[in-house]
Amino acid sequence: MNQSMNQTQNTSFSLIARMLHWLMAIGILSMLFIGVGMVTSVSEKHNWLLAVHKPLGALLLLLVCLRLIVRMIKGTPPLPADLPGWQKRAALASHWLLYLLMFTMPLIGWAMVSASGTPVTLAGGWTLPPIAPDNANVFAVLRSTHRYLAYLLFATVLLHLAAGLFHGLIRRDGVLESMTRNRA
Template sequence: MNQSVDQTQGTHFSLPARVLHWLMAAGILAMLFIGVGMVASVSEQHTWLLTIHKPLGATLLLLVCLRLIVRLVKGTPPLPADLPAWQRSAALASHWLLYLLMFAMPLIGWAMVSASGTPVTLIGAWALPAIAPENAGVFAVLRAAHRYLAYLLFATVLLHLAAGLFHGLIRRDGVLRSMLSNRA
């Protein structure tokens, strides 16, 4: 996954990496379901879901920044030595795709809301600054990008989950355990 492994880390992810991973997993799953609910609803439920979606997206953007820093500083445990090369490549590619999507989704959402002319309101009346010009055409492009990248994120999360279960239940090689606890 990452060649700059912290030698003190051994075969498990650091506690900050594990905490951030599971916080973000819960947040991303919540965002995916909230997003589906927003698309499926045109009632007052849509407005309520939107008031959750925006600050949660901003929170996830902050968490992914922290997570990337932890990953770069602490590294990741090595993959099993007997893992086929194609699986190593797939693991590396899928992890970096997840990071790309975890950054892209909230940034595109923020830009989309900015282009619609409405602020990303967080706690109370505090709002993030606009990062895109108010423009209906830009809004439409960003909205489509946000939707299609959400599908890609959902598919990538399912692949990530399947790979974790494969390692934990079939290969039993410690890869899943490395994200669950610090015990051998």
């Protein structure tokens, strides 16, 4: 690649992509901790946590859809040319796994709540329509699936964080900075 092309190529994610990334990071970590609090609490806090968890999950579903649209329109900066091929493949696979989990977790949660016969009520009293039949067996399968996918999401988030820190602190190759500031 010639020098002039290199200078004009954007090496950072767009501002909207960076904002969505960090907003979703806060939301997802909050959801994971709220979820742990919900399953370990038998007090009145359980109902409060559940009342926060449902609309936050719906918001994250909306945000991940928006994020995918932004990614398709704006693209992503290239990974460093000297990055080994297996690391490039691992980065691509882990990002798509994150997207898959960010999309499926709220859908499975919504279906699980639907199967329990309980509505998902959002701010302003809006209620989402049920997307699964009111059925105890379906609820049990979806609840178990939601739990195990939450473990996978947490592990994938930790791997993503470790990779970001590896790029930022050890390789110092600009990958972390592409999501923390504009380096166009």
